[in-house]
Every structure is written in structure tokens, then in C-alpha cells.
Amino acid sequence: MKITLLLIAKTDAAYIAEGIAMYEKRLQKYGLFEITIIPDLKNAANLSTDEIKQREGKLLLKQFAPTDWVVLLDERGKQFSSLEFAQHLQQLFNRTLKNIKFVCGGAYGFSDEVYERANSKISLSKMTFSHQLVRLVFVEQLYRAFTILNNEPYHHE
Numbered sequence: 001m002k003i004t005l006l007l008i009a010k011t012d013a014a015y016i017a018e019g020i021a022m023y024e025k026r027l028q029k030y031g032l033f034e035i036t037i038i039p040d041l042k043n044a045a046n047l048s049t050d051e052i053k054q055r056e057g058k059l060l061l062k063q064f065a066p067t068d069w070v071v072l073l074d075e076r077g078k079q080f081s082s083l084e085f086a087q088h089l090q091q092l093f094n095r096t097l098k099n100i101k102f103v104c105g106g107a108y109g110f111s112d113e114v115y116e117r118a119n120s121k122i123s124l125s126k127m128t129f130s131h132q133l134v135r136l137v138f139v140e141q142l143y144r145a146f147t148i149l150n151n152e153p154y155h156h157e
Helices: 014-030 049-061 082-094 112-117 131-149
Strands: 002-008 032-038 069-079 099-104 120-123
Touching: 002 049, 002 131, 014 032, 014 131, 032 049, 049 112, 069 112, 082 131, 099 131
Parallel strands: 002 032, 002 099, 069 099, 069 120
Antiparallel strands: none
16 A cells, blocks of 8 residues: 655745655655655746636646545544544555545645545644645654554654
């Protein structure tokens, strides 16, 4: 199984990029994990919010194969504790899915077409985070889930 984190645009904050790189490196020991970055839209300043979501949505949809399990990181998604997220991840692994794609959208969220394609949505908090910070929080939680599933001393109860 392969887990991919799809991101809209590179992060422009060095501390976020460094944190993501650290957890990405740690995740490599558990198997196939990768981050795919979809480039920034050109001339986005001249586009409306809806146009940005539509164009980003088209770029995202090109990344999904019919058999991919697509999970949106979305403020209206289901919330999990870290232990529950680890259990949820294990349930996805038990389904013998070939690819799980977690998607962090741009600043304005997702187009309706991306919502329709998604298999599920998860929320990292009731609070709203920047789409840049969500990346770091998610890769840390993914790493935490793997340490929980492997009974490793990272998560403390």
C-alpha cells in the first residue's frame, strides 16, 4: 500500500518545510509514503475564489486513479483522537487498498467535484488552521499513528 499526501503549492515557511521533511523522513521506515505537490496556479490574484477552487480541483482530480481511496483534510470532516486515527488507518490497511491519498487543499478549500470524488473527510481540529500548518500537523499525526500501530514509544497515554 502507498500513502500519498497531495498538497496545493509549496510551503513558503521554512519552519513548516523543515518539520514536514523531518516527519517525511521518519515515515519512510514504515513503507511507501510520498508527498506530491501541485504547483501554484498562475495569475491566481486575477481569479475569484470559485475560479481558484475549480482550477485547483481539476488539477487534483487528475491525480486520482479510480481505485484510489481519497481522504480530504477538511474542517467539516470526522474528528479522531490520535489513537482513533491510528485505528482508522489500520482499518483502511485491512481493506487492502492499493493507494490512500490524503489531500490538503489550497487556502479556499475544495471544489464540489473534489468533494464528490472523495471517499471520506477528516478534520484535525474544531479550530481552523492555515492550509500550510495543516500539512505539518497531519504528517506528525500520521507518524504518530504508525508509532501507535507498531507499539513504539512516541505517543504517551
